[in-house]
Amino acid sequence: GNSVTQMEGPVTLSEEAFLTINCTYTATGYPSLFWYVQYPGEGLQLLLKATKADDKGSNKGFEATYRKETTSFHLEKGSVQVSDSAVYFCALSPQGAQKLVFGQGTRLTINP
């Protein structure tokens, strides 16, 4: 079946630290991969996506590369800010399907 496993939280970092949130997936074929973010008091919103192997998605200083050989889509940011505090969800959309399959979410807190 299709599943997503992401790094357990919560994760607490200081401002300007380097961030990695690990995400691995199980899927048949070629899924599309996503990172969604949920800021405090707000709805889920797309952060970045990649639709084929070796694609790199990027937005707001965040990056993730679709690695088919390791079935991974790790989220990275070189220097985090307090405003990056949120819950981050890795997700996949199976090839030929429309739904999103989500990981369990990682709560990130950035301290000034």
Place this chain on the structure above:
Amino acid sequence: GAGVSQSPSNKVTEKGKDVELRCDPISGHTALYWYRQSLGQGLEFLIYFQGNSAPDKSGLPSDRFSAERTGGSVSTLTIQRTQQEDSAVYLCASSLASGGVEQFFGPGTRLTVL
């Protein structure tokens, strides 16, 4: 422009009652999705609509759950004979097309079953 809207934002009901949750997608979006977010189960897919048809209902947890979409726009998720385990945040999303494209999420309806 307007995003996805959902109503009510909060709903408290008694066990055994029926509830209806409403979703207004972004105008022009043909695909509509329902998800459920709960502490124990995380974010789970419930059902997908393309137009007024639901080609994927695989996530509905029991026959107490049903959904419809009319006019290719508004959707209603109905839960009959609610149980305490139905307590969750119900999220609606819509997209221009389907398959690997961005889904835009609404703010959710928080359902509490007493």
